[in-house]
Each structure stands twice: as C-alpha cells, then as structure tokens.
Amino acid sequence: MNQPATQRTRVMVVFGGRSSEHSISCATAGGVLGAIDRDRYEVIPVGITRDGAWVLEADDPEGFQLNPESLPEIVDNGTRIMLPDTVNSREVFVDENGARRSLGVIDMVFPILHGPFGEDGTVQGMLDLVGLPYVGSSVFAASAGMDKHYTKLILKHAGIKVADGVTITERRWMHEPEQVRAELIDAVGFPMFVKPARAGSSVGVSKVHDASEIDEALRVAFLEDDHLLVEKAVIGREVEIAILESMPGERPRASVAGEIKLSGAEFYDFAAKYLNGPGVELECPAALMDAELAEMQELGIRAFEALGAAGLSRVDFFLTEDGFVINEVNTMPGFTPISMFPKCWQASGLSYPELITELLEVALAHDREQLARRERSLAAR
Numbered sequence: 001m002n003q004p005a006t007q008r009t010r011v012m013v014v015f016g017g018r019s020s021e022h023s024i025s026c027a028t029a030g031g032v033l034g035a036i037d038r039d040r041y042e043v044i045p046v047g048i049t050r051d052g053a054w055v056l057e058a059d060d061p062e063g064f065q066l067n068p069e070s071l072p073e074i075v076d077n078g079t080r081i082m083l084p085d086t087v088n089s090r091e092v093f094v095d096e097n098g099a100r101r102s103l104g105v106i107d108m109v110f111p112i113l114h115g116p117f118g119e120d121g122t123v124q125g126m127l128d129l130v131g132l133p134y135v136g137s138s139v140f141a142a143s144a145g146m147d148k149h150y151t152k153l154i155l156k157h158a159g160i161k162v163a164d165g166v167t168i169t170e171r172r173w174m175h176e177p178e179q180v181r182a183e184l185i186d187a188v189g190f191p192m193f194v195k196p197a198r199a200g201s202s203v204g205v206s207k208v209h210d211a212s213e214i215d216e217a218l219r220v221a222f223l224e225d226d227h228l229l230v231e232k233a234v235i236g237r238e239v240e241i242a243i244l245e246s247m248p249g250e251r252p253r254a255s256v257a258g259e260i261k262l263s264g265a266e267f268y269d270f271a272a273k274y275l276n277g278p279g280v281e282l283e284c285p286a287a288l289m290d291a292e293l294a295e296m297q298e299l300g301i302r303a304f305e306a307l308g309a310a311g312l313s314r315v316d317f318f319l320t321e322d323g324f325v326i327n328e329v330n331t332m333p334g335f336t337p338i339s340m341f342p343k344c345w346q347a348s349g350l351s352y353p354e355l356i357t358e359l360l361e362v363a364l365a366h367d368r369e370q371l372a373r374r375e376r377s378l379a380a381r
Contacts (some may be wrong), residue, residue, distance in 0.1 A: 002180040008042040008290035009107045010359060012092065012132075014123070015057075015064075016048040016074035019115030020203045020224060023071035028335040030064030035337070037355045039359065044103050046081050048113070054081035056094045056103070066336065083380065087131030095294070108363055109134040112335055116198055119332040120146035133367035135359050136311035145307050145331035148229045149197045155326055158306035160299060162237045162326045164319065165231035166198065170222050181214055184230055191233040196224035207233070217352035234327070238262075239286050241300040242333070242344040243313045245362050252304050254297035255344035259286035282340060283303045284347045288319075296324055303329050310366070311359060314341045 002093065013036075015029035016022055029045070036043060047057040056079040064072040069076045082093040082100070109132050111123050121143035127134050137145060144150045152162045166187055173180050194217040196204040204224035206217035221228040242255040261281040288296070300315040303326060307313075314333035318325045333341040337352055345355050 003086060004202070008040060009360070009364070010042045010044065010104050011036070012044040012046055012103075012106045012109045012110045014046045014048065014054075014109060014113060014233055016050075017113045017115065017118040017123075018048065018050055018052050019113075019117055019119075020199065022050055023066070023115035024074060024334060024336075025112055025114045025118070026064045026074065028114070028339075030061045030066075031335060031337045031342075031352070032112060032356055033059060033064070034061030034108065036354055036356050038355065039215040042104075042233070044106070048118070049074045049076045051076070052117070055079045056081060056096075083126075084130045084132065090132055092132075103359055106132055108360055110360065111136060112332065114332060114334070115203070116146070120198060132368070133363065135149070135363045137307070137309045137313075141308040141310065142331050143331050145313070146198050146311060148195060148328055149227065151307070151329055152229075154306055155303055155329075158302065160303055160306065160326055161324065163231050165229050168218070168228055168230060170226045173218060173300035175213075180218075181211065185211060188230050188232050193231050193233060194218060194221050195229045195231070196221045197227045197229055199224040204228075226255070234318040234320060234325060236318035236325070237286075238327075239288070239296065239319050239345070240314055240316045240340050241296055242341045242346070242348075243300050243304045243309070243315060244344060244358065245304075245310050245312065245366075247365050252301050254300045255348040255350075256285040257288055257293055258282060258284035258340045258344045258347070260340075282343065284340070284343045294321070299324055299326065307331070311363060314344075 013029060014033060015025045017025055032101065033043065033045060043059060045057040045059050049055065053076050055077050057074065057075065078097065080095040083093060084090060084092065090105045092106050093100050094103055109127055109136055111118065112117055113123060121139040124134065124142050125139045128139065144154055149167045155162050166183065167178055190208065190210055192208045194206045194208055203277060204221045206220055208214055208217045220342050238260040240258050244253045246253055261283055263279050263281060296317060303315050304313050307329060309331050314330045316327040318327055335341060342352050342355055346352065350358065
C-alpha cells in the first residue's frame, strides 16, 4: 500500500524538451515512472513540448514506451506549469483552463532531458534561479559536458587523454570550404567521424570514408549545431563506464564497464542505442582484466571531477593498444531500462529501481547540505 502523499518525498520528473532527443527523454521518463518507488516518492510528471510549453502530464509509464513506428512525444494539452516566483517557496502550481491549482511543495526535480535546452545547463540555470533542487550536474558542468569541444579542453588540462580531433564552425565552413576540406583530409584523415558539438544519442553523427562524403556529413551535423567536432576513427574497443555521485564528503563511484560490440553496423547510432537496431551488441560487464577495470574506473571518476559533474554521468572510452582514450562524457546519459548506464549499474549490483532511489537520495542529501551552508552564510552576515 502507498503511504499518504504527505509522507512521501515529492519529485517533479521533467521530460521531453525542445531538442532532437525529445522522444528519448520521453522513453527515459517511461522507464523512471514505471520503476520509481511509489511507497517512497510522490511523482509529479511534467512534460515539455517541442515548442517549450511545460505541461502537466499523465502519470502513465506505458504512454512513453519506445516504438520504432511511433516514437513518444509530449503533446500540448493546454495546461501550464507555474514554477515558484521566489526562492522562499518551492510550491509549484498548474494552470488548467484558467484555474490555478497547487501541485504541492517540490522536494526534488528530476530533469531527465537530453540534448540542448535541457541537458546543457539551460534548465538547470532556470531551476537555480527559482531555488528548486535537482538531480544532476549544475549549470557549468552540464554546459561543458554537453559541448564535446570544451569537454576535451577541460579533460586535456586535467591530464586525461582524449580522442584527437578538430573543431569546425559553420561560419568558417561557409567562408572557407576548400580550406576546411583540406584541413580535415590532412589533419584528420579517413575514416573520420563528424559530430555536432552539442548533440547526443548519435544524432547528426556521420562516418566519412572519403572526400566525397565530407560535404554531406558537415551539412547533416550543422543541422544540429553551429560548431562540430571532426575526429579520426580510433582503432580500439568501445567501452563505457557509469559514474554516480556519492553522499556529501565522499568520492564518486564507478560501475563495472560495458562494451559496445559492432557486428555489421558502422557505429553505435540512434537506432542501435534505442530501437534495438541490428549489428550491435551490448556486453556488460565487459571482459577486462582487473587492472584495466581499475584504471578505467579511476579515469572515469577523474573526468567526472574535472568537469565538476554531479548526480550521474556516463564516460565513453576507446581501449587502444596505447591504453584508454576518453571519447566523451555524458552528464545525462540515456536512462531507459536497456541503456548502458543502468545496465552497468545493474551488473554492479544496483537494480533499476534502486538506481533511481540512489540518485534521488544523494541529490536530497546534497540539497540539505546546500541549505545548511546558505543558513550559515546568512547568519554570518
């Protein structure tokens, strides 16, 4: 039996959003809504339409299942979520046909948003402004982690090896196409990967085999962002590790590793990640020696700390003949039940429902610490 709502922690789960990863966010929400501990948490499901409207959604996990023929989507139902207008209150309201109704005081926001306008620090900044605590990285880490160019700069400065590549802006491509083509051929070589700097789920990513494919790959990537990363294809095993923030004063934790094994697919694309596309197998735990796993876990935690990340991240590596190379860091990784992040933690002994509880309880503990710090600061003035 569920406890009365007043005795449960009230969690506002926010999903959908304006990015091209809208449907993946909805699918993640479906998984979370279906697995969250209802005896412990009262859930307020809030969807963001592709146009940016915040609406009160139905608490229906089945309505957000991934279907290749009909991807889930937030539809504007006319309701509007009203966030607090002062940091002195955490009460959230909904406007329904002109009638204002309280949804209660929010204890924690779980923004399971992927891509721009959600994973990139924008929503985090808005929540900070109104004083609502949330799961995951704050503005800087979310923004830096979202942008592959700046992620690499930060990790390099921290002494962590990253995949080599060059950054190309749309403005430069428009004015110097011949020079850009020549630079990519000379500095990167084939095969190369072209990636939007601020997109995830492999959206806009292309593998380029020769010069004839460069223009189309850049066109597709520039549909998602105004600057992009071009990297030489790395020869090595694709391995990933999941990082969780710990309680205040404790170091982050790393899961066992997972491995992406390609058996026909060119690379780990959107269909393979979320639609069970052919030619890709996820193996977790990955077959690594103890020393390799320990090194990978340490590198993953160092990357998490270098970015100043919080909550959760997935760190993607190549294991080459020369050792580990970080490909990217995802501060709000795919979180569907079949995604690599929860699979790695399940293989580490933490079930999907337990993982959700862990994320929420750690975030709540850090919020209590922040409130105590604020009170001490105010008292000292």
